[in-house]
Structures are given as structure tokens and as C-alpha cells.
Amino acid sequence: MRKLRFTKMHGAGNDFIVIDGTTHDLSQLDSSLWHRLAHRQLGVGADQILLVEKSSKPGVDFKYRIFNADGGEVEQCGNGSRCFVRFVHEQGLSTKNEIQVEVAHTVLTLKRLHDDQVEVDMGQPIFNPTDIPFDPSGLTNKQEMHETLYALPLSQNSGAHADWIAVVSMGNPHAVQIVEDLDSAPVLIDGPLIESHPAFQKRVNAGFMQIINRHEIKLRVYERGAGETLSCGTGACAAVVSGIRRGLLDSPVRVQTRGGELQIAWNGFGAQVAPSVMMTGPAQTVYHGEIDLDTL
16 A cells, blocks of 8 residues: 555645655656545545655755646645645754745745744746736737736637736736625636636636725635635735736735735835735644555
């Protein structure tokens, strides 16, 4: 039997299976297994799977990889990064409160605070369409303060399109639109259409934001390969950055998700060089377990 030890965790309701790859060889495990493991009826169940690994970069403490519930590997996960900090502390892998972690395209700085809160330097937001990646060819656009908005067609036959979207990457791509009422927003209808729209070569996370006031929003996100999640850390960062660039929000911003609250700070309005986005939020351990992989 092939036994795999894991920890079930969540960050504001965004739930993860976290696995220690620093002492175990996980190279023989593939995306189909991650998909089965994440299945909520037939496996453990999770939005994403996080693999903790050793980093090859000098001065960097760890590396971690992220797999969505469909088994596909993605670049970044804000809520997962907070859970990562708590995991390495609880597993005795590090005693440092501030940790440098390598992800797909960058190095994150993670800092454990009091009351199970974790602060993450999420790095600079990316706006260049090519780097997101996003192809705006043929799309109607308009300028709103420092943000370019796009009318994204969702159906060629009906002519329907998403409300004006802002496109930004936090290491993974996001399309953010403002809605008047989040509870009635067509997240489960438009979300899959936006996620798989051909303008996004690597698919996209679809964010739906309701502005409460200049320092508070509500947010729902339909994530690539996972569907709607209770919270999305990078989605919260992308939404706040977009709102600030549109002149609608002021840093810091409290983000209410269905799974909990996040605090996002970004002082990049009108800046020549975009500063890092700072995210603070909870990280909780749910339970530790072991599963026989041959049963999946």
C-alpha cells in the first residue's frame, strides 16, 4: 500500500491539502492523483493541493507548488501561502517568523503574526497584457483613471458580455468586474465563460466585486480549475488593486469573502513603479490524516 500523510488546512474558507515533500519523494505522483485526492466525495476534498519542497535558490527557505482541484498546476495562491507558514511551523520545518518562499515565477516573503494571522508580501501586480497573459485584440476598451477596462463577449450568438473587466495578474491571471449586488451576481453562470474565454491563453480567475465603501468590498471568485471558492487571496489582491487604479478604493481595504476577511494594502495609485501588494489574513489547521493512494 502507498500511504500519504497530509494536513487539511484552510485560509478564510479556501481549503487545502498540504503535503511535506521535503522528506518524502513525491516525484512519482501525478496530476491525475491530485485530482482524485481533491475530489470532495471520493477523496479528501480541497480547492487546491500544496506541496512543500526544498528550494534550490540561495537564501530562500522553501519552495511550494500548487495544484488545483482538477489536477492542473498553477502559479500562485495567496490563501495557500498563509497556510504554508503555519504548516512549516507546526511540522517543525522552520522556527522563523519571516520566511522566504519560492513559487513558480517569484519569491514571496511570508510573516507569521499573532492570533494566527499571516502577512504576505504578494509582490508587484502585473498589468502588461502579454505578461498576464491576455490578448485584448478586437475587444472594446475604455480608460477609467489608471485602469483600462474591456468589454469581454461571453456569447457570440446572444451578444452578451461581462460587465467592464479589469485584467491584472498577481502571479496568476484575474479578470475583475464590479457588480451592484454580490449575492445575485451570475458567478456560476458567467464565471466558467470568463475562465475559459479565448482571450486568456492560460484561462483566468473571474472576480466579482461589490464596493461597500472606499475601504471595504465584498468579493466572490470563480477560480481556474476549482470553481467558486469561499475565498481567493490573489483574487482579493487583484480586486483591490483594480479598484484603487479606478479611483474607487483607498488602501487599506477590508475584503469580505464568503469564508472570512482579508486585509489588502497597496499604495500604487499613479506610481511609476507598482509597489508590492500586502495581504493579511488567517490560516487554520483542520486535521492531520493519512490515505492509501491505491484506494483512490
